Amino acid sequence: MKAVNVSTNTWASALKKMAVAAVGVATMLGLAAPAVAAPPSGSDSVRVVGGIPAAQGEFPWMVRLSMGCGGTLYTRQIVLTAAHCVPQTGPNSRITATMGVVDLEDPSAVRIQSTYVYQSPTYGTSTGGDWALIELASPAPEELGTLPIATTTAYNNGAFDVIGWGAAKEGGPQQRELLKAKVDFVNDDTCKAAGGFYAGLIPSAEICAGNIPAGSTDTCQGDSGGPMFRRDNNNAWIQVGITSWGEGCGRDGKPGVYTEVNTFAAAIAAARI
Template sequence: MCAAAVLAVVTPAASATESAVPPSTNVVGGTRAAQGEFPWMVRLSMGCGGALYTSQIVLTAAHCVSGTGANTTITATLGNVDLQSTSTTKVKSTYVYRSPTYPTSTGGDWALIKLASPVTTIAKLPIATTTAYNSGTFDIAGWGSATEGGAQQRYLLKAKVPFVSDATCKAAGGSYAGLISSAEICAGVMATGGIDTCQGDSGGPMFRRDASNAWIQVGIVSWGEGCARAGKPGVYTEVSTFAAKIAAAAATL
């Protein structure tokens, strides 16, 4: 499991339907999460992750869907670390809102999925509204591949990844040279790799504890080169940059 949601190749999803093919991403170098440890984690049927933003809205990545509009083809699974458990909650989508600035030079790899009915028994994950928590050590989790190119996981995996500065991230070269500093955050173990997000982790949250010791989401698994490669960190959507737009869009759904 890549400990820092990283996509092998960044390619937009084909559509917001079950046939969509998201970029590759999963948690590499992780361990199994305990039941109830991260209750707001969501698995989406097109092969992406997400987090419960409100009782009826899931926050995920724009590259996991094709556009804004009515959509009843996505199934959100939540409530259990074991995707095959009979106690999971499954809810269909009714609408998808895709960030209108993705993919552009200003970034914005985020999207909202409205569920057919609210999930009131599961905790939500608040998002960061300032840059105060955009550094330090982050947590990542997902059901994606545990190795680059590997199979998706049945059980939720978790890991920790350190912040990587914009300058260091850009110096990694390749796709990283085009990092959008105002809209993206990098994280990973630069020297050795070994921990990262991978295929299937796209759209999932990167999170940490805030000043009150409560969980807060600071990133969305977006892209990267391979999974858990040395010198190739994971790149995440900087949630605080888009917090106001996310809230405004959610209010219209």
């Protein structure tokens, strides 16, 4: 979440992508504990339109983290996720990374414990930086591969793919099956014009995507840390964003906001973990 002078209730409502209440996450991970605002009246009718089940093996580098976030295999032993999903930098063996399946109850799932967490040192500052790295106790199976990240703004356009095990509607339950959907690039001026938190968008650190003005297609609670990605010039997947925040899920005129990966690519590559 960007550094803004707001109440803790408002702050928590903007970081809407986490799977569990912020108080619960705070207790588990040692974070500050803002209260979470309740979903607005009638929010149960707000659905992530276009979300369909992903096929087994379609996105092999996708990871589910035990605190209720998503992530991707940056390397076979390092998961890239959102800074707001993790505690401060340091040793951490309490996170379980589940991978290799679309069904979280599939007995063939690979599960590896964390050993260390690196949280972006600029997270929460005026320059943004909602990204983090999680070191695993052992490498992921080679066949799962990795997801490269963008190092330029060349792919900050067009349609993106988003995936996750998060809620299929605002305030809804987490999903057992991995879902995928398409979202469209939203330019900075249009995103800022959505008002509220969006007026404070950090253009160099954040990128918006969704369906403007109708809403409907979006990431939701539990999708934090997961990738926003597209095909590169060689038709290979490349990660452009990290699911970060937004007002609600799929609300009219309220796009999702993602960490702009290319801005932090050098810092991610240089992180000592």
